[in-house]
Amino acid sequence: MNYYEQGEKYFLHAYGRQKIVLDHGQGVELYDTDGKRYLDFYSGIGVNSFGYGYPKYTQALHAQIDKLMHVSNYFYTPIATEAAKKVVEATKLSQVFFANSGAEAIEGALKLARKAYFMKHGKADSEIISFHSSFHGRTTGAVKLTGNAHYQEAFGPLMNDVKYATLNDLTSVKALLTDKTAAIIVEPIQGEGGVNPCTKEFLQGLRVLCDEHDLCLILDEVQCGMGRTGYLFTYEYYDVKPDIVCLAKGLGSGVPVGAFVANEKYAQAMEPGDHGSTYGGNPFVCAAVSTVFDIIAEDHILENVKEVSAYLEKQLDALTNEFDCVEGHRGLGFMQGLVLNKPAGAVVNEMIAHGVIVITAGTNVVRMLPPLITTKENVDEAMRVFRDVLSMQ
Numbered sequence: 001m002n003y004y005e006q007g008e009k010y011f012l013h014a015y016g017r018q019k020i021v022l023d024h025g026q027g028v029e030l031y032d033t034d035g036k037r038y039l040d041f042y043s044g045i046g047v048n049s050f051g052y053g054y055p056k057y058t059q060a061l062h063a064q065i066d067k068l069m070h071v072s073n074y075f076y077t078p079i080a081t082e083a084a085k086k087v088v089e090a091t092k093l094s095q096v097f098f099a100n101s102g103a104e105a106i107e108g109a110l111k112l113a114r115k116a117y118f119m120k121h122g123k124a125d126s127e128i129i130s131f132h133s134s135f136h137g138r139t140t141g142a143v144k145l146t147g148n149a150h151y152q153e154a155f156g157p158l159m160n161d162v163k164y165a166t167l168n169d170l171t172s173v174k175a176l177l178t179d180k181t182a183a184i185i186v187e188p189i190q191g192e193g194g195v196n197p198c199t200k201e202f203l204q205g206l207r208v209l210c211d212e213h214d215l216c217l218i219l220d221e222v223q224c225g226m227g228r229t230g231y232l233f234t235y236e237y238y239d240v241k242p243d244i245v246c247l248a249k250g251l252g253s254g255v256p257v258g259a260f261v262a263n264e265k266y267a268q269a270m271e272p273g274d275h276g277s278t279y280g281g282n283p284f285v286c287a288a289v290s291t292v293f294d295i296i297a298e299d300h301i302l303e304n305v306k307e308v309s310a311y312l313e314k315q316l317d318a319l320t321n322e323f324d325c326v327e328g329h330r331g332l333g334f335m336q337g338l339v340l341n342k343p344a345g346a347v348v349n350e351m352i353a354h355g356v357i358v359i360t361a362g363t364n365v366v367r368m369l370p371p372l373i374t375t376k377e378n379v380d381e382a383m384r385v386f387r388d389v390l391s392m393q
Helices: 003-010 055-065 078-091 102-121 140-145 170-174 200-213 234-238 283-298 301-322 345-353 376-392
Strands: 022-026 029-032 037-040 095-099 127-131 162-165 181-186 216-220 244-247 258-262 326-332 335-340 359-361 365-368
Touching: 037 376, 055 283, 078 095, 078 258, 078 283, 095 102, 095 283, 102 127, 102 140, 102 181, 102 216, 102 244, 102 258, 170 200, 181 200, 200 216, 200 234, 283 301, 301 326, 301 335, 301 376, 345 359, 345 365, 345 376
Parallel strands: 127 162, 127 181, 181 216, 216 244
Antiparallel strands: 022 029, 029 037, 095 258, 244 258, 326 335, 335 365, 359 365
């Protein structure tokens, strides 16, 4: 059997995998076991911020392997403390908890907000407001926050007291408020749900609403954070500061790490025994986190994202004008969705067959999450393939 056949035999069928076996990568390119080259406009669902084989990144991980891979969180290590300092100072919040994934970051943030509610009210009956078409992960708490019944229906009963408002409709949020509301959780840009950005008016309105009612504003920046939109954190674009922000994906740029970061008010609700993670924030992943912040600052990554993504948006405008099947595009920075008037799956499959890796978002959106080092020449290549594929539709 080849690797694909072995994979079909031995893996649980949790993914609709492509019949491609990837072997190695360099820069923004991936190569399969047959030697075929792919331009990566997906970056492992927004994870591989610096593509593949980025020297500063790989060298830092090699160096850490020779020192410490893992110790218990009952001890401090220099590299974990260094990473924590960089996260806290960058977010302008107070304290961080390192987890292993985005879903775990969401779970921790949810627990922290509910613990703060418990300390304030003396009872555990809190309610959370989330949004239709949101996506917050696949663990049982995170999937309940995800405003899509498809992800939930087979796994109930899930936790109670989560309500769903409509993105960019502040009135729909106000209608759900009660004296039991503890938190509002929102993605500044919905990823899985269709690359749907919040308006500035809406996100700023949520901040005001939370301040007025003493609620916790949780921003899920698992996909849109860490420079993807041209800002280190997307909430900087909105001029909004969260009470808790959730990070993952680009935070480690390849190693599995997530984090939730809280302001002083909510951080003080955490006590020993409230939460934990055996692997969370171990020396190896924290070496990656620390190096990611260094690379973004030293190698002008945000400047590249802003410059090249502006060029990408112009090219997407051109596609919109050229093809009747394209309705437009939306997003910010290197988080873009090409909106079609038809299901996007066939276009995505043809793009991959023609050597450009993209992904769907919802039913009719082609999602692009290229590495943050992508160049204008890479954009031109992707657009040539888009034209070839869209001409076939």
